[in-house]
Amino acid sequence: MHIKINHSVLSDALKKVEKVVNAKHNIPILQGIYMEATNEELIFIGSDSNESFRFHVPVDGENVEVYEPGKTVLPKQVTETVKRFKKDITLKLDGFTLLLQSGRSKFNLNTFDPEEFPKLPDFAIEESTLFLKGTDLSNLIKKTGFAAADSEIRPILTGVCLDLSGDCMQMVCTDSHRLGKVQVRNTSDRDLKFVIPAKSLDKLNKTFDLQEDVHIYCESENQLIFRSCSLVFYCRLLEGTYPDTSRLIPQDFKAEMKINRKVFLDEIEIIRGIANNADNGQGGVIKLHVNGAATISSYTAQTGKGESVVDYESLEGEDNFTISFSGKYIVDALKAIDDEFISFKFNGEMRPFLLTPCESEYEELQLVLPVRTQ
DSSP states (O other), rough: EOOOOOOHHHHHHHHHHHOOOOOOSGGGGGGEEEEEEEESEEEEEEEEEEEEEEEEEEEEEESSEEEEEEEEEEETTTHHHHHOOSEEEEEEEEEEEEEEEEETEEEEEEEOOHHHHHOOOOTTTTTSSSEOHHHHHHHHHHHGGSSSSSSSSSSGGGEEEEEEEEEEEEEEEEOOOEEEEEEEEOOOOOOOEEEEEHHHHHHHHHHHHSSOOOEEOOOOEEEEEEEEETEEEEEEESOOOOOOOGGSOOOOOEEEEEEHHHHHHHHHHHHHHHHHHGTTOOEEEEEEEEEEEEEEEETTTEEEEEEEEEEEEEEEEEOOOEEEEEHHHHHHHHHHOOOSSSEEEEEOSSSSSEEEEESSEEEEEEEEOOOOOO
């Protein structure tokens, strides 16, 4: 292999795939980044066996020139070296030694055998299972993924359940204390249900250019493939049956309060500063009392008491109620909603409450379980 490439093009390609590469992986070959040069394109792959990124760079004779095709597996550390180069880079492979040269800088790097690198499954580009606008996918992830469980006690709850049924696509996520759910029109004619690790979706959201369309391929029972332009992401699905969350969502409410989302959020975050002192910044308990206005308060023996009053737009049903909840959970839920106004739907001081946008292009809701206080 012998190529010449613009330094920023190479740096960008390596950056796209390195997020899943672990330099301490127990499988040595997965400590590196696969690189293949053909006369038409360069292919870069990073993998940890559960997740993989593949990125394609066209050979245009200007930013990329291929003098001799070939393939290798680069050590991950090469990404830090390339970031510092300011001139075009020449890569020339001799056996398992790669000459990396830019300007007056020259490195001889030991590489891995590319034949040992795991093969990624093939898929037919034109036969995607599902097609989404990148901005829609990003919003769906934002509105659900944060509610996944951190603990592996119930592994299935560390994922987001994607359900295709009829003309509807639904994404739902819960850690059993809170839940995010969003529903959009379905562009697929297949009925499918699978659970995607929330951490995988977070990596996808941070790596893909989500101004571009995203195609999703379901090629097997345990793997999902996402493609956007020249970048492809492979992720392993979670095994098991996702719980039926529909029975958790109340349908009737004792009160429904319409309130400005940002004002409500800002005041909760201020009060949360006091509440956090009770549990080392892990969330804190906040009390909401509604009676003519929404009064947000928190009390801790260490810090004292904080209180803030927010006027609501309207209130239907009970006009005098109190409920307590985790500050972190409600802040996360409010940040996941984009609308100016939200409905706070109350169903009892120890019953789950809902936050829903008053106007949205999506059908969405956030559910939070209250906290028992003495």
